[in-house]
Amino acid sequence: MPIPQLPLPQHFDATQVDQVWRIPYQERQREALVWAAQHAIPPASEDDLRTCLLLVDVQNTFCIPGYELFVGGRTGNGAVEDNVRLCQFIYRNLPQITKIACTMDTHTAVQIFHEIFWINDAGEHPLPLQTLVTQEDIEAQKWHVNPAVVNSLNLPSQVSESDAYTWLKRYGEHYVKTLTAEGKYPLAIWPYHAMLGGIGHAIVSAVDEACFFHTITRKTQTHYEIKGQNPLTENYSVLRPEVLNDAGGKPIAEKNSAFLQMLLGYDRVIIAGQAKSHCVAWTVSDLLTEIQRTDAELAKKIYLVDDLTSPVVVPGVVDYTEPADAAFEKASAAGMHVVQSTQTVAHWD
Numbered sequence: 001m002p003i004p005q006l007p008l009p010q011h012f013d014a015t016q017v018d019q020v021w022r023i024p025y026q027e028r029q030r031e032a033l034v035w036a037a038q039h040a041i042p043p044a045s046e047d048d049l050r051t052c053l054l055l056v057d058v059q060n061t062f063c064i065p066g067y068e069l070f071v072g073g074r075t076g077n078g079a080v081e082d083n084v085r086l087c088q089f090i091y092r093n094l095p096q097i098t099k100i101a102c103t104m105d106t107h108t109a110v111q112i113f114h115e116i117f118w119i120n121d122a123g124e125h126p127l128p129l130q131t132l133v134t135q136e137d138i139e140a141q142k143w144h145v146n147p148a149v150v151n152s153l154n155l156p157s158q159v160s161e162s163d164a165y166t167w168l169k170r171y172g173e174h175y176v177k178t179l180t181a182e183g184k185y186p187l188a189i190w191p192y193h194a195m196l197g198g199i200g201h202a203i204v205s206a207v208d209e210a211c212f213f214h215t216i217t218r219k220t221q222t223h224y225e226i227k228g229q230n231p232l233t234e235n236y237s238v239l240r241p242e243v244l245n246d247a248g249g250k251p252i253a254e255k256n257s258a259f260l261q262m263l264l265g266y267d268r269v270i271i272a273g274q275a276k277s278h279c280v281a282w283t284v285s286d287l288l289t290e291i292q293r294t295d296a297e298l299a300k301k302i303y304l305v306d307d308l309t310s311p312v313v314v315p316g317v318v319d320y321t322e323p324a325d326a327a328f329e330k331a332s333a334a335g336m337h338v339v340q341s342t343q344t345v346a347h348w349d
Contacts, residue, residue: 050265054273058086064204099223112172272308284327
């Protein structure tokens with residue numbers, strides 16, 4: 001017997017998804033309890049098929065027009081359009097979603113991908129959204145690590161205070177060269193974004209409201225996974241940072257094995273979020289790599305929702321649409337499913 005999708009609750013307003021506002025949690029709790037009883041929605045603990053909805057970086061900094069790194073995609077309004085559909089997807093498929101896990105890009109000012117970290121001989125910093133620090137730049141000494149930031153960083157314990165700048169300068173060169181050698185995106189200088197303690201760091205209000213409604217309706221806590229705090233590496237993927245070791249081969253970061261095991265503990269993992277070309281693509285790529293190391297059949301439990309994610313597009317500067325699509329095509333060829341949010345989750349299998 002077909003499982004019907006639920007209607008949208010009256011509080012959901014698609015015209016408010018592009019804005020930031022205070023969620024009336026107490027009111028939503030009362031409504032969610034009534035909703036669960038009205039539609040006979042059982043607690044998540046009773047699910048036979050356990051499904052995790054992984055939302056990658058659905059934060060104001062990426063999803064609200066005018067914020068630091070709004071992901072417009074080629075339509076110019078991509079993240080907003082995605083999040084309207086995402087909220088509708090959550091509400092309509094409440095009984096089929098066991099757990100929602102939200103990753104949160106989390107940064108402070110002095111990090112390797114922010115302009116303050118780098119400087120040239122004229123004392124100038126690289127311009128955000130206009131600068132890629134390449135291996136050629138490093139070899140030509142166009143950019144070097146800013147010596148003024150050294151004392152603000154917690155460097156690895158093996159680095160002595162007297163050697164700190166020498167180590168950090170060598171590490172910066174190693175970092176850029178490692179990205180090239182491993183076929184990753186070159187080091188992009190991003191605007192200050194997802195700043196810890198700032199409004200851009202928060203989950204989009206309409207999505208947070210939907211997650212909270214899900215929590216109360218299904219009696220299952222939303223999981224929040226922080227990523228990106230290490231000042232020495234970008235962390236597009238929630239499963240691992242871009243670079244793991246310093247120039248001498250000693251670790252500066254590690255893979256997120258605990259979160260990987262949590263995801264693979266579900267019967268089905270649905271992935272959406274921002275941006276398709278960066279944090280979503282690298283998370284999917286790393287997930288596929290780990291799956292293929294253990295059991296390639298596990299790829300079949302992963303569902304990528306193509307209309308709930310958009311690539312980074314900066315008109316006249318860069319368009320990552322094709323690399324984003326290629327990442328999904330590679331995942332599909334390996335056994336992952338690429339689906340649309342308009343398809344009923346209950347009918348995917």
